[in-house]
Amino acid sequence: MARRVAYENPWLTVWHDDVIRPDGAPGIYGIVHFVNRAIGVLAIDDRDRVLLVGQYRYPLDEYSWEIPEGGGGPDESALDAARRELVEETGFRAGTWRELGGAALSNSVTDELAIFFVATDLQDGAASPEGTEELQTRWVPFGEALEMTFDGRIADALSILAIQREALARRA
Secondary structure, three states: OEEEEEEEOOOEEEEEEEEEOOOOOEEEEEEEEEOOEEEEEEEEOOOOEEEEEEEEEHHHOEEEEEOOEEEEOOOOOHHHHHHHHHHHHHOOEEEEEEEEEEEEOOOOOEOOEEEEEEEEEEEOOOOOOOOOOOOEEEEEEHHHHHHHHHHOOOOOHHHHHHHHHHHHHHHO
């Protein structure tokens, strides 16, 4: 196998690998390597409402409702990254945190790993989004958020995973 960098920026690297396929023939494989882990926060208030963040997503050229999420650097714990992302995007701080799960988000072409949490006992504060973000927030009942994962109003994979995993945990 031979690997070369096809593209690189501060957040990701695209590798071009020359490989031998399972059938023995030469082939190529492109891999998107992420510097950071994906971090998601399912923030639920004392009325069992989910805090969603709305923003325009450039790659799909559409607006998206999703849980607060972002990247956690290699030298930052997943929980610290989750706390930071929740405050940055929404202004909320949580008194109680529970790790909900992890996932490989698109393992056929990326090595991106995600960790997601449930945050409760919320206290409001001032958001401080990054300059690249123009965000809106919205509270929806947990049942409606779950329904949104099935009818396409929430299409973000990390949001779907977190909301549906929490729904399954509640049934267990």
